[in-house]
Structures are given as C-alpha cells and as structure tokens.
Amino acid sequence: AQSVTQLDSHVSVSEGTPVLLRCNYSSSYSPSLFWYVQHPNKGLQLLLKYTSAATLVKGINGFEAEFKKSETSFHLTKPSAHMSDAAEYFCVVSDNGGFKTIFGAGTRLFVKA
C-alpha cells in the first residue's frame, strides 16, 4: 500500500541555519514525489518535483530534495533558512501516473530571528 510519512510535525530553526524536513514513502510503483509549501491562509505552491529523472532535484527559493530509493526517502533541504520560509510543508506521492496521489501530514517550519 502507498503511504507518506513526514517524520516531524514541527521543525524550528534559526535564520541562516540549514533546514531539513524529512519525508519517507512506500509505493508499489515507481513514484513521483513532490514538495508543496503552504503559507498561512494560502493555497499550495509547488516547491519541487521528482519524476524519475535526476535524483537530486532543485526547486524554488533555494530548496532541494534528494530521492533515495534505497532509503525510500525524499527529504527537503535548504542551506540557509529565511524568515519567509516559515510555513507548512507537505510531501506528496503520486503513483502509477497519477492514479493515487496522497499527502503527508505536513511539517510546520518555524524560523527564529
């Protein structure tokens, strides 16, 4: 069965320090993986996506993620956090060309000055 686990419900970092948001998945097929960001009272914005091309994926706003099949992980990283990065982040897995698309529970990122 397909599932997505975001290992941390909350992550708190200081401005200028690295960000790591963890996501593990299980899938019966070769999955497509995505990270979305949601700022308060806003919609879902795509940060980056993996769809079976390069395993290290670069996204917007300095974020990147690495698809590690052996670890079934797709962790989101950023070298230096900015105050504007404070938001909710969702890892999303899409199986079999879109037949099944599910969300992780989300990780709320706090950035301290």
Add this chain to the structure above:
Amino acid sequence: EPEVTQTPSHQVTQMGQEVILRCVPISNHLYFYWYRQILGQKVEFLVSFYNNEISEKSEIFDDQFSVERPDGSNFTLKIRSTKLEDSAMYFCASVSGDGHPYFGPGTRLTVT
C-alpha cells in the same frame, strides 16, 4: 504554465443547505481529485475521479458528497446537506501524465 481554477473562492452557507464547489482542471489531464483541509489541520483525501467515475473515495466521502464532470471540463463537488464540520478549505487537483498534481487555489467553505 497551465493552471487549475476553482470557484467560488469563499462560500458561506447555512447548515443543511446544499453547496456546489466548482473546479476547472487542466484540459488534457485524466485524474482529478478533491481534498479537504480543516483550518490548521492536515490535507485529507476525499475522492479521486477517472474516466467519468469515482476511482477511490475516503471514509469522509459519505452519501452527503457527490462528484461529477457534467460537461467534460468542469469538475464539481456537491455537499447535499452541509454540517458545521464541513467548514474547511477544499482543494481540487488534476494530475498530469507524469503524476504531477496541479492544485487549484481552493474554496473556503464556511458553514454557519
């Protein structure tokens, strides 16, 4: 960049009333989804739709809910008799051939 649109952006309704939330997916996509997000909570899967029928639905998607694609372009979610706990943001998504979900901006439903 193609986009999914949703109308209305905000709907206020009284408990017991019927509401229809509308979505226009991207035209060449085949899979369509509705998700719900209660304020401050996670995004919950409601239903997926493929080839003009429901392919999967969650336990949230009870008999009060229905979906249809009446004219080959619009994709609607109907709630027959709204309850207070239906108050949430509702997101529509259509999925491209490589599995990339494109989300609409959402409809905020407030049931009073």
